[in-house]
Amino acid sequence: MSKKLLALLLAFLTLAALPAAHAADDLFSDLGLGGDDDILEVDDAFKLETGIEDDRFVARWVIADGHYLYRNKMDIISDDKSLNTFPLQLTPGEEKYDPIFNKMLFVYHHDAEVALPFSNEDGGKQVTFKVKYQGCSEISGICYPPQSRDISVRLPVVIASAAADSGDTATQQTVSEQDQIANTLKQGDTWITLLVFFGAGLLLALTPCVFPMIPILMGIIVGQGENQTVRSSFMLSLVYVLAMALTYTVVGILVGLSGENIQAWFQNPWIISAFVAIFIALSFSMFGFYELQMPASIQSKLTEISNSQQGGTLAGVAIMGLLSALIVGPCVTAPLVGALIYIAETGDAVLGGLALFSLSMGMGAPLLAIGASAGKVLPKAGPWMDAVKAVFGVLLLALGIWMLERVAPAALTMALWAALLIVSAVYMGAIDSLAEGASGWRKLWKGTGLLLLVYGIVLIIGLAAGGRDVFNPLKGLSLGGGTQHEQTSHLPFKQIKGVEGLDAALAEAKARGKTVMLDFYADWCISCKEMEAFTFTDPAVQAALADTVLLQADVTPNDEKDKALYKRFGIIGPPSIMFFDTDGKERKNFRVVGFVPADEFAQQVRRALK
Numbered sequence: 001m002s003k004k005l006l007a008l009l010l011a012f013l014t015l016a017a018l019p020a021a022h023a024a025d026d027l028f029s030d031l032g033l034g035g036d037d038d039i040l041e042v043d044d045a046f047k048l049e050t051g052i053e054d055d056r057f058v059a060r061w062v063i064a065d066g067h068y069l070y071r072n073k074m075d076i077i078s079d080d081k082s083l084n085t086f087p088l089q090l091t092p093g094e095e096k097y098d099p100i101f102n103k104m105l106f107v108y109h110h111d112a113e114v115a116l117p118f119s120n121e122d123g124g125k126q127v128t129f130k131v132k133y134q135g136c137s138e139i140s141g142i143c144y145p146p147q148s149r150d151i152s153v154r155l156p157v158v159i160a161s162a163a164a165d166s167g168d169t170a171t172q173q174t175v176s177e178q179d180q181i182a183n184t185l186k187q188g189d190t191w192i193t194l195l196v197f198f199g200a201g202l203l204l205a206l207t208p209c210v211f212p213m214i215p216i217l218m219g220i221i222v223g224q225g226e227n228q229t230v231r232s233s234f235m236l237s238l239v240y241v242l243a244m245a246l247t248y249t250v251v252g253i254l255v256g257l258s259g260e261n262i263q264a265w266f267q268n269p270w271i272i273s274a275f276v277a278i279f280i281a282l283s284f285s286m287f288g289f290y291e292l293q294m295p296a297s298i299q300s301k302l303t304e305i306s307n308s309q310q311g312g313t314l315a316g317v318a319i320m321g322l323l324s325a326l327i328v329g330p331c332v333t334a335p336l337v338g339a340l341i342y343i344a345e346t347g348d349a350v351l352g353g354l355a356l357f358s359l360s361m362g363m364g365a366p367l368l369a370i371g372a373s374a375g376k377v378l379p380k381a382g383p384w385m386d387a388v389k390a391v392f393g394v395l396l397l398a399l400g401i402w403m404l405e406r407v408a409p410a411a412l413t414m415a416l417w418a419a420l421l422i423v424s425a426v427y428m429g430a431i432d433s434l435a436e437g438a439s440g441w442r443k444l445w446k447g448t449g450l451l452l453l454v455y456g457i458v459l460i461i462g463l464a465a466g467g468r469d470v471f472n473p474l475k476g477l478s479l480g481g482g483t484q485h486e487q488t489s490h491l492p493f494k495q496i497k498g499v500e501g502l503d504a505a506l507a508e509a510k511a512r513g514k515t516v517m518l519d520f521y522a523d524w525c526i527s528c529k530e531m532e533a534f535t536f537t538d539p540a541v542q543a544a545l546a547d548t549v550l551l552q553a554d555v556t557p558n559d560e561k562d563k564a565l566y567k568r569f570g571i572i573g574p575p576s577i578m579f580f581d582t583d584g585k586e587r588k589n590f591r592v593v594g595f596v597p598a599d600e601f602a603q604q605v606r607r608a609l610k
Contacts, residue, residue: 039137040064042144046135050151054610056089056115056589057153059131063110066139068096071106073134073146076116080127083155086117089589115589118155128152190351194358201362210363212402213244213324215395217371219282220317230372237371239314241364243321245357251326252356253349269407272524275323279400283393325360394424406524410468414459417470421456425449471533491536491545493519493552498561499568502551506584509549515609516549516580520565522556525574527595538598544605579608 046069047062059076063069071093078085091113093106116129129151136143204210217240221233397420405413425431428449434442462473469475496505502518509516521528535541555562555574569578569586577592590608592601 039140039142040067042135042147045137045144046133046147048131048133048149050129050131050149050153052153052155053115055119055607056117057129057151058113058115059133059151061108061112061133063108063112063135065110067135067137068107068109069112069133069135071108073132074112074114075130075132076114077130077132078116078118078127079130080125083125083127084119086119089115089117125155126152127155190354193351194354197355197358198362198365201359202365203362204359205363205366210366212399213367214370215392215399216279216320216324217367219392219396220320221371234368234372235314236317237368239317240321240324240371241361241367243318244325244364245360247322247325248360249353249357253353272403272407276400276404278323279396279403283396283400287390287393390427394420405529411463414463414468414470414473418456418459418463421452421459425453425456428452469533490532491542491550493550496551496553499564502553502565502568505549505551506580509580510582510584512549513582514547514549515582516551516584517545517605517609518578518580519550519552520571520574520576521552521554522558522574523554524556528575530595531575535596535598535601538602540602541598541605544602544609548605548609579605581609 045064045067047064049060049062051058057076057078059074061069071090074088074090076088091108093108093112095104096107097104114131131149131151132146134144134146217237220240221236401413401416401420404416426449429442429446430449430453432446434446459470459473462469462475465474467473467475494505496502496518506516519531521532553562553565555565566572569576571593575592575594579587579590581587587608590604592604596604
């Protein structure tokens, strides 16, 4: 009996063991603890490399497939309290819904880099940096415990880091702010972010980005006639600003989603010339040569529909706002680039578009104030009105010449400036004698005319001597015919075209052990002209770049090679300046976007190329 029971028991255990074994395998596999996908060791999942690069302690990870690191869990801390460190530098990362924390977080796949800038005057100091990070596996569904690694390094002497001097704060913001703004859009509160963009637009309103739009708007308002009220002036201004803002928003979204510099399409000579012709037509109407009105037949038809004249006026103002946004154009600025980076990386055109709209409305707020005040400030009738209209007529002509500088030879535009100044001076009575008992205002008017006349004559003399700079017209009269001065007043850029041209130039510089600066330039770029006139001519800037290969990509044509070069660096247009070390690697943290004054740019160059 006992033998039969023993045999039955063994048979039962043998049969039961088979499904149990399979079940255990399934269980371990489901938990990620066995089967085909073994759990990687943390150092295999996230391979860490560290080192000192100039003024930064850098940590880099190579992340295994199916794994990721949390951006908000990364940190670098120094154990030396005397070491002067600055805010951590992190790349944006990718947005991901994380079931562990039940919310959207930013993570890194494949690779990640974090840097801690510092300054150090005690060469050879041994310092320990603590690198913290945490990641998870998408394959097994587990999260690794928070990691901490102590890295001991010997520091070089670093007097000033990428953010060290308080006097360099503006430069650091200009260089890195676009990435910070993109991150703010991803992580910040929406309403606060939009308010910040509106404030940034107000600051941009104080730059040459917006100034050209003032005479356009005022010319429109003044040209409407003598009976402008505060309400009508405000409505015209509001339509102009809204059209401008909507255009920036739509174009910005398209640029962010497509990577194409759409605005550059509107900078070809034919479109510029057509817009200049509009300015000339508007200015001549200001001088009283004729009145710009819609044909009577069209006006009567529109009147039958409803209040056509005002409707037609507002439509015309909206068109001018649209054209001003596209052709007069905004400067390339850090807030604009930051919003476009956000749109390009996330595809979120809604928040990115709202940010661009807020930026544009901030830029347009002063225009609204100026336009609304016109109803009170401008005289209603009489000789004063004619004088005011003439002033805005001259400003519109000046704006036309300023735009023509983008596509016309420098000698032609310089001659046009001289003609405008001299003719304006004649109309102001510069060569007429003052009547006995003339008022103080008449004397001031004549004195201003004399100044314009003298400067116009100086421009003519400078043009005849070979000068081509309106702000420095007599440099052609310097000793030696100006040749030596020309050589020292402009940086000796080597022109490159496309990715192939850049790679060849970088390879040549690397073979010579030279650092490189690459400047993106276009004839229609306002800030590029500012950089050439006020920054690149500075002796301190030229001294800082004395041993550097200077490359320039003229992207005025905006052709396929230019677009490929844009995509190589992920930029939307000029002015953008990149620096490369002696190995031909870009120092991305030191990029310059937009106009930077000479003293700040010289400091930036020294930091980037040391």
